[in-house]
Amino acid sequence: DGGITQSPKYLFRKEGQNVTLSCEQNLNHDAMYWYRQDPGQGLRLIYYSQIVNDFQKGDIAEGYSVSREKKESFPLTVTSAQKNPTAFYLCASSAGQGPEQYFGPGTRLTVT
């Protein structure tokens, strides 16, 4: 089955620690995205990548970093510089410009 996987489903960290969220897709999509979802707010774009070895900042990139070394993988690191890291993180992919995005199941990160 083609799709997007995110791991882990739940993640708990202490303040001051960096944490990396995994996102893998086997849809052969060129573009991948990371969003953050908070209660009462629309999805907000953190980073996106249109092609391997290239990525751009989204609307709320501060305190986050990404890499795109393989077409299938787009890991997100939440650094200690992110002031409010507790949130539901969603990874998505699309076939390129224009088409719809397909989402993974999400990772809920709690930082205390």
Place this chain on the structure above:
Amino acid sequence: EDQVTQSPEALRLQEGESSSLNCSYTVSGLRGLFWYRQDPGKGPEFLFTLYSAGEEKEKERLKATLTKKESFLHITAPKPEDSATYLCAVRQGGYQKVTFGTGTKLQVIP
């Protein structure tokens, strides 16, 4: 500022009671409007893409329509399993970025 506004925020329907959800947008160069369904604690599930005014798409009890300023998601004779949050999103011309609305939380009562 580009905006996507969904209304109502929450909607409670009796099973079989048809209704519509609204998504209004103020973006320039619309390159696509998307509807998603999101269940609690899960990622959004793609439903429809609409590209031009007058376009309609249907899937089971759902029908999405598009005008130059808004889109409607019509739900005909809903069932309890249709309960979810429905998200609308628009893609702007020339960008990969997509702007999401805050969603309509639909509850269908048996």
